[in-house]
Amino acid sequence: MLWFVDSDDPIADLQFGVRNDPDAAARLAQTVVGDSVLIARGETTLDRAATTDDEVSVGVFGRIAVVVGAPVATDFPSQLPDSVIGARPAKVVHLVVTDLQRSFGAFASWENGTLRRSFASNPVDISENIGLPYVFEREFWAGERPLRYSEGAMPDPQALPFHPTEFADHASTLWVGLRLTPPFGPDVISPEAIPVSRFAIRPPGHQPTADDLREPRRPEPQTAPPQDSEPEAGGDDDVSAPTKVARWFGFGRR
Template sequence: MLAFVDGDIRPALLGATRADRSEVEEFVRQVHPGYLIEADGDSTLGDGVYPADDGATATVLAGAELICDRRLVLDRPSQLPDHLLEIGKGRRIVMHGMHSVVDWLCFAVWEDGRLTRSLSLSPDGGVIENIGEPYEFERPYWAGEHPVEPVPGWPSEGPYPLPFHPLELGEDALRELFGFILEGRPRRDDVDADDVHLHAFRVSDPSGAEQAEREAAYARAREAMGPPRIFRMGSDGRMYEVDAEQI
């Protein structure tokens, strides 16, 4: 998610109404200049935070514009393109992204074009970016108060490479920066993400270069993954690798 806001986004989301599609489409065109933009139905903040390839969901509210698009959430948030900084000139820009497959988290905040906080990390990649002073909600994590407990039964499992689980911190960051959570127990004053309407769009590079680069990256990833491995829990409660013929 990427949001451009006048201060705190929570009031805008709590008072969210269905935005005019043409207004939202114009915002998406500003975010993706030169791209092909096509209407693609409706969604909600609860369902639309992780659009498909070439997809985006967005809304324009009083004091806030918000877009969900995987292309806008960066391993290094500090590399946010200049035209997006220009859209947020004089305002607050907030980025948040998580990927559960690799336990990756990033979030970042700009105040009037100045990056004040950026964090991006995963167990495999380590701390990719850590700029600015941690927020108060982060401090217990860095202080070791949320260690990752090993999953019982898995063989040769060493200690988790980070002092906390990125997705656990990610939910707290989501609540603090956007006012809602996707997993966990909601609080009474949390935004109900299912009540926030988003317009959905198909947003594609007319040259086809972006799509070709993405497909090539997928092919490299599939090649690097190798064949799947299958595990089954034994009678002793431990996980053992088995052949497909044993299933």
């Protein structure tokens, strides 16, 4: 999710309740994808926003806007194009990326177009760590928000002292008040409270087809997989690295 924030208190604005401006959302989506052709997929909410390679969802709420999907999905936040970061004038731009299948989390923040902080990692490998850490990061690096392993799981000796997905989720909660994974307390905003417009992305010059214009099936809400499953017995020789990471932290089975 890429958030464009011109509000002095985005959390209060979003908690008050927001309405999406579909026309403004369409314009912002087009700016983000450049020459690609967009096919409108209707209105939905953030928890149902598709994150496939050929879709983008956008919400515009006055002084705040959000872009979700392929154009902002990255393992290296600093490499997002300037055309995307500057797609909408804003004092602050926040990026939050979570991928539970890979146990991956990333966050970044730009102030007046300049990157201030970027962090991206799975539980073992840091792919990007740029800028001075924020104050909120201290408790994670200090081990005060430790990883919780499934019973019998053998942690990697080089594992970070926190879960990157939780790290990124915490940044989202502090920056815009939005928590991405349950439980949703009374003081946080859940994704289902954020309306967005969905668009399919097609190559430049594409002419809409009957399939493009057919009413799409709404995706199921994005939910976190259970974290209390025990790892299967047996070796990991035939298991891919992302799956190993997921199993170390109880996020799934082979």
